[in-house]
Amino acid sequence: MNKLVLIAGGSTLVYAVLALMMGVLPGIALSGTAPGPGVEPLTALQAEGRAVYVANGCSYCHTQQVRPLPQDKVYGRPSARGDFAYQTPELLGSQRTGPDLTNIAVRQPSAVWQYIHLYNPRALVPESVMPAFDWMFQVVDDVPPGVTPVALPKAYAPAAGVVVPTHDAQALLAYLMSLKQPALRGDAAQNGGAMPAIATSSAGAADAGATTSARAAGPAAAPSDNGYDAAKGQVLFIANCAACHQATGEGLPGAFPALKGNAAVNDADATTHIRAVLHGLQGADVGGVVYASPMPPFADTLGDADIANIVNYERSAWGNHGAPVTMQQVTAERAKGK
Amino acid sequence: MQTGVAAHHSSLGEKDNRALASIFAAYTVSATLWLLFATAVGLLLAYKFGAPDFGAGAWLTFGRLRPIHTNATFYGWASVALVGLAYYVAARSSRISLYSVKLAWIGLVLFNVAAVAGTVALDLGYNDGNLEYREWPWPIRFVFLAALVVTAWNLIGTVARRSTDDIYLSNWYTIGGVLWTCIIALVAILPWYQYGLGQVSVSGYYMHNAVGMWFTPLALGIFYYALPRLVSRPIYSYALGVFAFWTNLVFYPIIGAHHFLFSPLPWWLQTTAIVFSVAMLVPVWGGSANFLLTMRGRVRDLTHSYPLMFVLVGVLGYLVGSTQGTVEAFRSLQEVWHLTNFTVGHSHLTMYGFITFAIWGGVYALLPLATGKEPGRLGLMLHFWMAVVGSFIYVISLSIGGTIQGLDWKSGLPFIQSVVDMQAYHVWRGVGGSLMFLSHIVFAWNVWRMTYGRTAKAAPLVALPVGEAAA
Numbered sequence: 001m002n003k004l005v006l007i008a009g010g011s012t013l014v015y016a017v018l019a020l021m022m023g024v025l026p027g028i029a030l031s032g033t034a035p036g037p038g039v040e041p042l043t044a045l046q047a048e049g050r051a052v053y054v055a056n057g058c059s060y061c062h063t064q065q066v067r068p069l070p071q072d073k074v075y076g077r078p079s080a081r082g083d084f085a086y087q088t089p090e091l092l093g094s095q096r097t098g099p100d101l102t103n104i105a106v107r108q109p110s111a112v113w114q115y116i117h118l119y120n121p122r123a124l125v126p127e128s129v130m131p132a133f134d135w136m137f138q139v140v141d142d143v144p145p146g147v148t149p150v151a152l153p154k155a156y157a158p159a160a161g162v163v164v165p166t167h168d169a170q171a172l173l174a175y176l177m178s179l180k181q182p183a184l185r186g187d188a189a190q191n192g193g194a195m196p197a198i199a200t201s202s203a204g205a206a207d208a209g210a211t212t213s214a215r216a217a218g219p220a221a222a223p224s225d226n227g228y229d230a231a232k233g234q235v236l237f238i239a240n241c242a243a244c245h246q247a248t249g250e251g252l253p254g255a256f257p258a259l260k261g262n263a264a265v266n267d268a269d270a271t272t273h274i275r276a277v278l279h280g281l282q283g284a285d286v287g288g289v290v291y292a293s294p295m296p297p298f299a300d301t302l303g304d305a306d307i308a309n310i311v312n313y314e315r316s317a318w319g320n321h322g323a324p325v326t327m328q329q330v331t332a333e334r335a336k337g338k
Numbered sequence: 339m340q341t342g343v344a345a346h347h348s349s350l351g352e353k354d355n356r357a358l359a360s361i362f363a364a365y366t367v368s369a370t371l372w373l374l375f376a377t378a379v380g381l382l383l384a385y386k387f388g389a390p391d392f393g394a395g396a397w398l399t400f401g402r403l404r405p406i407h408t409n410a411t412f413y414g415w416a417s418v419a420l421v422g423l424a425y426y427v428a429a430r431s432s433r434i435s436l437y438s439v440k441l442a443w444i445g446l447v448l449f450n451v452a453a454v455a456g457t458v459a460l461d462l463g464y465n466d467g468n469l470e471y472r473e474w475p476w477p478i479r480f481v482f483l484a485a486l487v488v489t490a491w492n493l494i495g496t497v498a499r500r501s502t503d504d505i506y507l508s509n510w511y512t513i514g515g516v517l518w519t520c521i522i523a524l525v526a527i528l529p530w531y532q533y534g535l536g537q538v539s540v541s542g543y544y545m546h547n548a549v550g551m552w553f554t555p556l557a558l559g560i561f562y563y564a565l566p567r568l569v570s571r572p573i574y575s576y577a578l579g580v581f582a583f584w585t586n587l588v589f590y591p592i593i594g595a596h597h598f599l600f601s602p603l604p605w606w607l608q609t610t611a612i613v614f615s616v617a618m619l620v621p622v623w624g625g626s627a628n629f630l631l632t633m634r635g636r637v638r639d640l641t642h643s644y645p646l647m648f649v650l651v652g653v654l655g656y657l658v659g660s661t662q663g664t665v666e667a668f669r670s671l672q673e674v675w676h677l678t679n680f681t682v683g684h685s686h687l688t689m690y691g692f693i694t695f696a697i698w699g700g701v702y703a704l705l706p707l708a709t710g711k712e713p714g715r716l717g718l719m720l721h722f723w724m725a726v727v728g729s730f731i732y733v734i735s736l737s738i739g740g741t742i743q744g745l746d747w748k749s750g751l752p753f754i755q756s757v758v759d760m761q762a763y764h765v766w767r768g769v770g771g772s773l774m775f776l777s778h779i780v781f782a783w784n785v786w787r788m789t790y791g792r793t794a795k796a797a798p799l800v801a802l803p804v805g806e807a808a809a
Binding site: 098 | 401405439463505515518534538540547592595678748750777
């Protein structure tokens, strides 16, 4: 019996101490982490949306943690400790079958896009493997007041009636639109104060867009005289623009304007085009159609060289023939401010 | 001291032997049904990567089925099967009857109530926060905890009444595993100290301890009993087994935070986890060497003993999977592999290549001894080869695909490129998964033959119905 007490009891005692040290005590200590500047609790509707997110296991494919690594730069600044003050249950996730959503409200602020994408992701991203959440929508004949029907492309729309989001879908959208990183002050805070070793490499890759796309471009794509690199331009376009404007440049009728044959894109004066990419658009009138969907600004996420490459790609692809721009033009427009 | 293996049952009544056999059989049958269910769900999930619109609607959506697959595998299949084996090993190695047959039945019912309720809850969208492996709503996890407490009580009671002097090493691992897991379950359920980042640290702790302090010790306990029986010689070094026990106990609980490298968790917590992930090589290599040296010079036995082949694959799965875990914990490699499908490959190499093969080896080695019924050789062969080849394809394809995914991200390609690049590997994963699932059907057939099937060699099991045997 004594042997049993020693083995079972002794090992359990050792384990209990370790569980306390490595599980419970860090849990208690870190639970008190104060919210970072600008980190707000969720509204009732956003919290409801978060419950929908959890119920349907969104975080099995989407992380909500930006690491201080160059490849995570596209998702926002590195996550800081204070970001998680109101995040219970935590949704950091362990897999990126889909992209990180920490900052999705900034990266894709368009409700029009989010609803179409939730209804069926393949309507916007043909290669997507995300499930369709069409069961969070209803088909109605008459649109209830105050509700905007989902602007589905013909191939995905029902034969009769229009598609409107249910309350769950509206709550989920409200939650997704709450996912934006508040800006942090100072470099120490930038790295959450926890990553001494990585801080330098993260700062070194401050312009990750430029760094990474340079790696992606093949040797065949030598930059032309004005510095335009067609391969880089295409990669950047696919990563940042194609979800709405589509790889074909044709957009989605009624939801996202086409860039193919677009007046601003083909205009000899590129000012409007460059400014749209830098600062985004709201309620834009393109060719007589007013688009409800906002276009996000890229001034904070992309450098001047990258923006010039995107603009030049758009001005030369799909039969477009806008005059090429230089990086200096982008720099000049950026300097003018919004 | 290395007795306990060649147990003689003369002091035990026929009634005790039958009761033990029916407990062992019932746990194995119940676990097998969960294996079939969990892997059928897994197959559907794999299929959805090629056909995302297949199986539409809320109840079949990926995010609900995925935790059903993992939890059913963990708590329906592996837990129940290992507890059934642990009971048999405890009673046989202690040369005594089970402390309480009734408690064993109660435990089985509790395990199943928890797994059924948890599965239904998850499918209805009652997911406790997407916190991996503790997604069941907390009242259901209390039922699971109750099953653990019952099991611990019963195992301790059995070993306490042993007629041997020493406590055979297997029981150290199984009793320890059940007791530690009671603590793990409690730490995970109690909500009052888990908010925000605090919960992240608890998730890291829980995720790793739920596998490493539950399945690992139980599976190792099975190795320590089944392997000596299969090769008819004592374990190579009893002392090494004891050494691995204590080092495993001290190192494993510390490494959980390696699931959150580069996260805002304190840097020291992450670094500590990496250091002890390396230290884990001590019990892993020590344990594996012990098993392999026990098998030394018996290569020819392998060719005519499928149970031994299952154990060998399980030991290699333990060695390779755990070593891979150490390697993955390095920051430089985590930078590429973290958040990719490589992790999914790793979890299958360990939960399947190690734990599941260990269970199969144990069941094939011991269940026929309990019931007096053998599976057919064709069934064994089909099961073994489909499971080995299937899981090999599965793990290799996801390891390659996951590496490509990580490199795609590092080279700054658009995210969707990493999805496109995975397509071929998703198909291969499905091929491997299909073979694995087919092998489970054969396993179920083999289990049937070892329990309730007709055989010329042995009398049928007496205690067929669940209720009757509880008496």
